[in-house]
Amino acid sequence: MPIRVLGFDGDDTLWHSESRFEVTQGKFRDLLQRHVRDIDVDRRLAEMEMKNLNVYGYGVKSFTLSMLETAIQLTQGRIPATDLEVILDWGKRMLQEPTELLEGVGETLRTLARKYDLMLITKGDLFDQEGKLARSGLGDLFWGVDVLSEKNVESYQGVFKRRGIEPSKFVMVGNSLRSDVVPAVALGARAIHIPYHVTWQHEQVPESELPREGWVRIASIKELPATLETI
C-alpha cells in the first residue's frame, strides 16, 4: 500500500528534549544535596513526576512543579524560598531555549515533504510544543500538527479520523516505542523507530510487548527516505 502521510514525533525525534531535562535534573541534584544527604534525589523526583502525571500531564511546567514539590518534601520544608526561585527560573529557561534540531532533520524533512504529507504528532504541553515548532523553522513543512495529551491507540485513532487518514497509508516515525511504535502498529499503520541516546524510563517497553512486525528500527533520520522505499 503506498504511503501518503508520515507522522513525526517532535521531542528527541526532530529536536533535542530529554537531554535538556537531564541537564536541569543534574543541577537539581546538586542543589538538593546541599540540603540533604544520602537521598537518591533522581529516584525521588521520578516518583514525584509519576505521582503527579495524572494531575499535571507532561511538559516543562509539570516538571518544574514536581521539582518544587520534591525539594520541599525532601528538605521537610527547610529549603529557602530563594532556592525555589532558582528552580522556577530553570523551568522558564527550558521553555525559552532555542529549538535544537537533531542532525539531518532539516534536509530530510524538506526531501520527504516533496513526496508525502508530513504531520507533527507530539504529546506534552500545547503552548510549549507550539513554541518549539515555531522556533524550529520547520513549521511550513507540515501539512498538519496535532499536540496530544497522551499518545495511545485512542488518540491516534482520533487523529486518523479527524484528518481522514487511512492507517495502511500512514507511517509513524519516532524515538518512543511506547508512544510512537506500539499504538500506530496496533491500528494497522507502520512505524519507524529512531532511538535517541537517552530514553525517559516512562517510555520504555519490554521486548516481549513489542509488535512482531509492522515496524523497523533505523539509526538516524537520514536513513528515512531510503527506508521508506523498502517498506
Place this chain on the structure above:
Amino acid sequence: MPIRVLGFDGDDTLWHSESRFEVTQGKFRDLLQRHVRDIDVDRRLAEMEMKNLNVYGYGVKSFTLSMLETAIQLTQGRIPATDLEVILDWGKRMLQEPTELLEGVGETLRTLARKYDLMLITKGDLFDQEGKLARSGLGDLFWGVDVLSEKNVESYQGVFKRRGIEPSKFVMVGNSLRSDVVPAVALGARAIHIPYHVTWQHEQVPESELPREGWVRIASIKELPATLETI
C-alpha cells in the same frame, strides 16, 4: 445562510472557571498578607501573570507558577517553603475539581446537538481542558474538540480549514468578547456573547473596538436555541 456548526467556548461559558481562580486568589491574598503589609497582592499577581504569559501560556499550572513567583518576590525570599507547598496544593486541587456546569448547559446542548454539529473551542492547558471535558459528561455531544493556545483570527482560521467549516455557516458562542466574538466575526462568522458574572481583565475589549454587527448578546445559554432561529 443556514447554520451548520456551533462553536462553544468552555471556561465560563459551559462550566465555571474564573470564579474558582478568584477563590484561590483570595486565599493567596490572605496568605501573603501574613508576611507583607501595604502591598496590593492582586495587582502584583496580575502583573506577574501578564509578564509570564508568553513563557507559560494560559491555565492552572501557569497560574500556580505565577503565584509561587509572586510570593517569593513580594516577601523577598522570606516566605517559608511550607507556605509555598500550600500554594502548590491549591493548584492541584483546582486541577482535580469536578466540572461544575453553568445552569441550563446540559439540556441546551442536548437540544442543539439534534440540529447542529457542536464543537468545543477552548484555550488553555490541553491536559486540564481535556480533563474538564471528560469530567463534564458532555463529551459525546461534541462533533469536534479543539484546544488552542490562543484564540485569535489565525487560530480560528486553522480550525475552519482543518474541519472544513465555512465561516458563514458557523456561530461561535462564548463569554469573551476578545476570544470568542471579535475573531469569529472578523472571519465572517457570527457570534453570540453570553457574559459571565466575572471577567478576567485580560479578556476585556473597549466598546469602540467591538464589531458593529454579526453578533448578539444574550443573558443565558437557555436563550440560545430561540436566538439561533432569529439570526
